[in-house]
Amino acid sequence: MEVQPGNGTQWTEPDAERWLLSLENFGIELGLGRIERLLGSLGSPQNLPGLIHVVGSNGKSSVTRMIAAILHEHGLSVGAYLSPHFVSFAERILIDGSQTSAAEFSKAAESVNAAISLLEKAEPTLGPVTQFEALTAIAFLELKRAKVQSAVIEAGLGGRLDATNVIDSAVQVCTGISLEHTALLGETTPEIAREKLAVVRPGSTLVIPADFDPDALSVAVDRCAEQGARLVVAGRDAPAQLAVGGQFQRSNFALAAAATHALLGSLDGSAVERAAASLVIPGRFELVDSRPTTILDGAHNGAGGEALARSLQAEAHGGATVGCLSVLDDKDAEAMLTALGSCSDELIFTRASHPRAIDPAALAALNERLGGPPGRIVEAPHDALAKARAAAGAEGLAFAAGSLYLIADLKRGPRAAGGSTL
Numbered sequence: 001m002e003v004q005p006g007n008g009t010q011w012t013e014p015d016a017e018r019w020l021l022s023l024e025n026f027g028i029e030l031g032l033g034r035i036e037r038l039l040g041s042l043g044s045p046q047n048l049p050g051l052i053h054v055v056g057s058n059g060k061s062s063v064t065r066m067i068a069a070i071l072h073e074h075g076l077s078v079g080a081y082l083s084p085h086f087v088s089f090a091e092r093i094l095i096d097g098s099q100t101s102a103a104e105f106s107k108a109a110e111s112v113n114a115a116i117s118l119l120e121k122a123e124p125t126l127g128p129v130t131q132f133e134a135l136t137a138i139a140f141l142e143l144k145r146a147k148v149q150s151a152v153i154e155a156g157l158g159g160r161l162d163a164t165n166v167i168d169s170a171v172q173v174c175t176g177i178s179l180e181h182t183a184l185l186g187e188t189t190p191e192i193a194r195e196k197l198a199v200v201r202p203g204s205t206l207v208i209p210a211d212f213d214p215d216a217l218s219v220a221v222d223r224c225a226e227q228g229a230r231l232v233v234a235g236r237d238a239p240a241q242l243a244v245g246g247q248f249q250r251s252n253f254a255l256a257a258a259a260t261h262a263l264l265g266s267l268d269g270s271a272v273e274r275a276a277a278s279l280v281i282p283g284r285f286e287l288v289d290s291r292p293t294t295i296l297d298g299a300h301n302g303a304g305g306e307a308l309a310r311s312l313q314a315e316a317h318g319g320a321t322v323g324c325l326s327v328l329d330d331k332d333a334e335a336m337l338t339a340l341g342s343c344s345d346e347l348i349f350t351r352a353s354h355p356r357a358i359d360p361a362a363l364a365a366l367n368e369r370l371g372g373p374p375g376r377i378v379e380a381p382h383d384a385l386a387k388a389r390a391a392a393g394a395e396g397l398a399f400a401a402g403s404l405y406l407i408a409d410l411k412r413g414p415r416a417a418g419g420s421t422l
Contacts, residue, residue: 302335319396
């Protein structure tokens with residue numbers, strides 16, 4: 001799909017955003033054929049040095065940012081590719097910890113758009129390039145342009161057929177395995193683990209957390225044996241001065257440090273501490289206000305909900321804990337409500353601006369059936385969070401969770417148009 005810039009000259013960020021949003025019409029289609037041909041036509045920009053590939057069910061973005069921060073503090077120029085974003089697609093590409101510029105992002109998007117147009121004309125049987133494939137190509141072009149010395153690449157969905165699985169990574173990280181996207185990845189933990197751990201390369205190193213699921217661990221052991229790869233189990237803790245909140249982030253940082261060690265061979269303790277002290281991770285136990293303490297967290301499945309609940313319970317405050325929730329219909333809403341209801345005095349159900357957002361009334365009814373805390377419905381996300389803050393009181397704690405799309409809504413203005421839905 002060739003798109004011309006709105007002003008007839010070089011693309012601007014709105015041009016790039018409009019084009020990428022138009023690709024949502026093609027949905028999600030896993031496979032490597034299109035992305036391999038597309039990247040080949042662009043000069044194979046995915047062939048980058050010092051590659052680390054991050055897969056898993058929860059915590060991928062946090063771990064990706066953490067690895068990039070530790071590498072940067074060791075003196076390397078580092079790129080990172082993340083997903084999803086909250087407001088702008090350009091958020092997905094970091095160069096030395098900063099979002100790539102609108103001008104460079106738009107230039108890369110225009111180049112990828114032109115390459116896609118030629119590819120789809122030359123090989124129509126490949127089918128249309130998807131939004132995630134286009135974004136992945138843009139990211140690799142940007143990281144190549146920046147001449148990074150190392151790149152940390154977060155997988156999108158799964159691993160084996162994910163568009164990011166075109167890199168020859170030296171280190172792979174699996175943050176954990178839980179049941180998700182079962183229609184695409186498999187219905188059991190071992191099946192999903194096999195899909196995600198297909199990214200392990202011959203002679204590489206796979207790093208996993210200390211609490212890795214036993215059923216997934218057996219798959220990891222087998223995959224490493226097949227590939228002649230080394231398996232490393234990370235520790236559990238992080239430096240005392242970890243700038244991001246949430247107990248789960250301490251184990252995420254330990255995993256990131258182990259992955260960095262696997263790439264570099266050794267770590268400078270002071271560099272690790274500097275990285276820990278300066279971390280910023282949007283939408284992951286993100287403190288956005290005080291009086292009451294207000295936290296935004298993208299937890300969207302049972303495991304994520306349980307980790308968030310433990311962290312919320314560890315927060316000292318003198319008032320009520322009130323949650324603002326929206327959940328998509330392909331997620332385990334019962335597991336989310338069970339986990340977050342256990343630590344909340346009240347839940348307020350709202351609707352993220354996503355077509356698959358569950359009706360807040362249905363969430364309220366499920367919460368009642370589960371014997372959860374008192375609940376009410378406030379359709380608009382910004383209004384819902386305001387009600388949660390008011391109910392928590394100045395000394396309490398309010399949080400929003402259940403979907404990254406809800407967090408994206410809250411980061412945009414109350415009357416802003418919705419963003420990407422993939």
